[in-house]
Each structure stands twice: as structure tokens, then as C-alpha cells.
Amino acid sequence: MGFRPSTMDKVLEITVMFNHIYRGKRVLLTGHTGFKGSWLAMWLQRLGAEVCGIGLLMPEQYSHWQLLQLKMRSEIADIKNLDRILQIFQDFQPDVVFHLAAQPLVRLSYKEPVETFHTNVIGSTNVLEACRKTPSVRAIVAISSDKCYENREWAWGYREDEPLGGYDPYSASKGCAELVISSYRRSFFNNIDYGKKHQTLLASGRAGNVIGGGDWAPDRLVPDIMKAAAANNEVEIHSPKATRPWQHVLEPLSGYLALGQRLLQEEIQFAESWNFGPSDDGIITVKNAATELAKHWDAIRIQLKQPTEILHEANLLRLDCSKARYELCWHGVWTSAETFKYTAQWYKNFYLEQKLNTMADLDAYITTAQEKELPWTQ
Ligand SMILES: NC(=O)c1ccc[n+]([C@@H]2O[C@H](COP(=O)([O-])OP(=O)(O)OC[C@H]3O[C@@H](n4cnc5c(N)ncnc54)[C@H](O)[C@@H]3O)[C@@H](O)[C@H]2O)c1
Numbered sequence: 001m002g003f004r005p006s007t008m009d010k011v012l013e014i015t016v017m018f019n020h021i022y023r024g025k026r027v028l029l030t031g032h033t034g035f036k037g038s039w040l041a042m043w044l045q046r047l048g049a050e051v052c053g054i055g056l057l058m059p060e061q062y063s064h065w066q067l068l069q070l071k072m073r074s075e076i077a078d079i080k081n082l083d084r085i086l087q088i089f090q091d092f093q094p095d096v097v098f099h100l101a102a103q104p105l106v107r108l109s110y111k112e113p114v115e116t117f118h119t120n121v122i123g124s125t126n127v128l129e130a131c132r133k134t135p136s137v138r139a140i141v142a143i144s145s146d147k148c149y150e151n152r153e154w155a156w157g158y159r160e161d162e163p164l165g166g167y168d169p170y171s172a173s174k175g176c177a178e179l180v181i182s183s184y185r186r187s188f189f190n191n192i193d194y195g196k197k198h199q200t201l202l203a204s205g206r207a208g209n210v211i212g213g214g215d216w217a218p219d220r221l222v223p224d225i226m227k228a229a230a231a232n233n234e235v236e237i238h239s240p241k242a243t244r245p246w247q248h249v250l251e252p253l254s255g256y257l258a259l260g261q262r263l264l265q266e267e268i269q270f271a272e273s274w275n276f277g278p279s280d281d282g283i284i285t286v287k288n289a290a291t292e293l294a295k296h297w298d299a300i301r302i303q304l305k306q307p308t309e310i311l312h313e314a315n316l317l318r319l320d321c322s323k324a325r326y327e328l329c330w331h332g333v334w335t336s337a338e339t340f341k342y343t344a345q346w347y348k349n350f351y352l353e354q355k356l357n358t359m360a361d362l363d364a365y366i367t368t369a370q371e372k373e374l375p376w377t378q
Contacts, residue, residue: 012363015048018261018376023048025264026136028092030054030079030127031100032072035215036143038065039249040098043257051090054085055101064214067356069194079123085130093136096260099127100143102174105107107219109170119178120173128184131200139201139263140189141256146208146245146319147171148178157320160206160273178204178273185207191268201263201271207252208245208277208319211339213346213357215249221286222293226347229299236305240287245318247278247332248339250365255330260377263329274328277319282336289340296344332371360366 015023027044031037044051052073058062061107073092076121077084079101102120103109109116124142131137134291150165151159164179166172181204211222218224221237224304228235255276262270284292287304294300334342342361349355370377 008363012366014366016044017047018257019265021261021264024042025049025095026093028050028054028089028094028097029100031102032074033058033063033065034100035064035217036210036249036253037100038068038214039212039358040100040253040256040369041065041070041072042068042358043218043253046362050096052088054088055300059215062216068358079126080118082126082129085126086133089130089134093134096139096258097127097131097137098141098143098256099124104170105217106168106170107217109168110343113169116169117173117176118152121176124177125180128180132184132188135199137200139260139282140203141260141263142181142202142204143256144178144204144206145174146206146317148174148206151317155318157277157318158275159320160275160323185271189271191271194268201268203259203263203271204273205252205256205259206273206275206319207353208317210249210252211248211343212249213343213350213361216288222343225290225293225300229297230351232299234301234303236303237286237290240285240304242286243283244286244289245278246282246284246289246336246339248334248342248365250362251278251334252276252334254333254369254376255328258328258330261376270328274324275319275321276324276330277321278336279332282339283318284336291342292337293344296341297348331372331374333365333372
């Protein structure tokens with residue numbers, strides 16, 4: 001199948017955004033072959049950055065990154081291999097690093113706990129170590145998850161200074177990775193020594209469930225629903241009453257980019273941890289999320305099921321994003337209705353019309369952000 005990109009008529013001047021900080025910068029992005037990484041690679045390229053990705057080839061039928069056909073350097077390499085990662089860093093000499101590579105699936109982490117800890121904890125340590133040994137690196141944004149917090153199943157949102165934890169291996173690995181990030185920040189990239197003993201600022205970004213086109217990972221609600229709709233099948237929904245924060249993939253990405261901007265501008269106070277979650281209208285049950293998606297593609301047919309295999313997963317998980325809103329001026333752009341609409345339409349266009357809406361979705365997202373006069377658009 002040949003996929004056609006879909007773009008808006010008006011060409012948006014994007015390179016000036018985020019204070020044109022990314023124009024001409026060398027950006028190393030781990031996890032570029034994945035769902036979030038492929039969107040970020042495209043956005044960075046539109047911002048005028050020179051991008052080098054480190055990731056593995058994805059096993060699923062489609063790869064969003066391959067479909068996008070971006071003109072960027074791609075290194076298929078394992079972050080568990082420090083020597084190889086170091087070699088790529090020293091060859092590319094990045095200015096800024098976005099670290100997204102991970103084993104990100106809770107259910108797979110029960111089947112493969114050692115691999116999950118190895119990739120997410122030791123792999124992240126290797127990436128930070130490569131940054132430490134590559135003096136060109138001025139800014140690092142390391143991506144973890146809302147699941148890094150010790151979950152108390154309460155209604156309040158977690159704040160950045162709450163205890164880390166994690167019941168399942170994936171969540172615990174993200175809690176551990178946060179401890180590694182904190183240790184590297186205190187031991188090697190300490191804000192007090194910035195400009196004297198080192199030149200690098202390190203922050204972490206914690207986001208919740210994200211949705212949007214181009215995700216084909218197994219055991220995730222949206223890809224499961226869309227694959228079933230494309231095959232004209234009914235989809236079984238497990239844990240329909242579980243509450244999740246739903247936001248479009250572009251929302252946390254705008255937060256990561258805003259954070260990277262502040263670090264590159266040498267604003268030391270931003271070298272900390274930051275939550276990027278949806279507002280309250282984006283926190284709804286799995287059943288309601290599936291119903292919202294079905295409004296935009298009538299091939300989506302849902303059957304509610306009780307889980308056959310009971311694995312512990314967090315039921316209630318909210319982030320308190322006050323810090324990002326007030327200090328970083330980061331705000332969500334799309335309403336939850338828009339998020340579900342753009343997501344369902346992306347897959348509908350992909351499967352029914354062989355059309356890739358990624359670029360058009362980014363343009364639509366930026367246009368709404370401009371209307372809302374968000375600082376990063378200026
Ligand atoms: N998708 C979500 O809802 C969500 C929510 C919270 C946090 N996150 C975090 O965001 C990041 C990206 O998640 P995603 O949804 O895009 O996942 P994904 O599975 O689509 O992509 C993961 C990426 O990591 C790479 N990777 C995995 N193991 C690797 C290894 N050993 N060496 C090199 N590369 C490796 C993959 O090749 C891929 O490029 C992860 O850190 C994840 O924990 C995702």
C-alpha cells in the first residue's frame with residue numbers, strides 16, 4: 001500500500017516555535033521507531049533540528065516511523081549495549097537528548113520482568129552515562145511515566161515530590177529509572193555546579209496514557225479497537241470500569257519540547273521532574289473512551305468482558321500538573337472530545353483511504369495552540 005501524507009493548505013511556519021531553539025540543533029532521540037518517538041521525530045524535523053534516532057525495529061505489522069519516511073539518521077541499536085550507545089553519541093555529538101526508549105507495556109512486564117528492568121533501568125543508565133561522557137550534550141529530557149509513583153488508588157493527583165514506587169515490573173522499572181535520573185542529576189549534573197564542573201541540565205517528564213494515530217503496540221486499548229474495526233470485527237474490552245488519563249500524544253510532546261527549550265536556554269530551575277497529564281475531562285473510564293472513539297468510526301463495535309487473566313494494574317491514576325501549568329506555562333490544547341476524534345479519524349483514514357494524517361494532525365494541533373496563544377507557539 002502507498003500511503004499519502006495529508007497536510008493543511010496553509011504552510012505553518014513552525015521553526016520559530018519554542019523560541020526557535022531547535023532550528024539547526026543536533027537532537028538525539030531514543031525510541032524514534034516507537035509511537036511517541038515517531039511523532040516527536042517528525043515534530044523536531046519540522047522545527048528544523050538535525051535528528052538522530054536510536055531504537056529497535058518494531059515487530060508489529062506497521063511502523064509509524066517507517067510510514068513517515070523522515071529524512072533523519074536512524075541507528076538500530078540496543079540501549080542495553082553501553083559501548084554501542086556511547087559510539088553513536090560520540091559520533092553524532094548531540095546538543096540535546098530526548099530519551100524515550102523503553103519496554104512500555106505493563107502486561108508484557110509480567111511476562112518479561114528481567115528484560116523490562118534491564119531495558120528501562122540499565123538502558124536508561126547507559127543513555128545517561130553516554131550523555132555524561134559526551135560534553136556536547138547541554139540538555140537531557142528523560143521520559144518516564146505517571147506509573148512511577150507509588151499508587152495509592154486515591155482520587156487526588158500525584159505531585160512531582162510524592163514517593164516513587166510501582167507494583168508491576170513496568171511501573172517499578174519507571175520508579176527505578178527516576179531514581180537513576182535523580183542520582184545522575186545530583187552526582188554529575190548538579191544544578192549548583194552548572195557552568196563550573198559541567199554544562200548539562202537534566203529533567204524528567206512523567207505523562208499518562210497517550211493516544212493518537214500510529215500506535216500498533218499489543219495490549220493497548222486504541223490499537224486493539226482500531227485493528228478490530230479495520231478487520232470488521234467486534235473488539236473485547238477488558239477492565240471497562242478502570243479509569244485512565246487520556247490525552248493526545250502531541251500534548252506531552254509539547255511539554256517535553258518546552259522543557260528542552262528551557263534547559264537549552266540554561267534556565268537551571270527547570271532541571272527537575274515534571275508531570276504532563278490531561279485536565280479532568282480527559283480522565284474517564286476505558287468503556288467511555290471506547291464509546292467516544294466509536295462516535296467517529298461506525299466500524300468500531302465493542303463487547304465488554306471481564307478479564308480472563310487477573311494481573312494487578314493501577315485502577316485510579318491522576319497527575320497533578322499544576323507545576324507544569326504555572327511554571328512552564330504548559331497547557332493541554334485539545335479537549336478530550338477532540339483527542340478521541342483526531343485519533344479515530346487517523347486510523348479510519350489510514351485503513352480506509354491509505355492516507356497518513358500525522359502531518360495534518362500536527363498542523364491542526366499547532367493551529368489550536370496558536371488560537372489559545374500558548375507561549376511555545378510564539
Ligand atoms: N504510550 C503511552 O501511553 C505512555 C505513557 C506513559 C509513558 N510512556 C513512555 O513513553 C516512552 C515511549 O513509549 P511508546 O508508547 O512510544 O512506546 P513504543 O513501544 O511505541 O516505543 C518504544 C521505543 O523504544 C525502543 N526500544 C525498546 N527497547 C529498546 C532497547 N533495548 N534499545 C533501544 N531501543 C529500544 C523501541 O524500539 C521504540 O522505538 C516510554 O519511555 C514509555 O514508558 C508511554
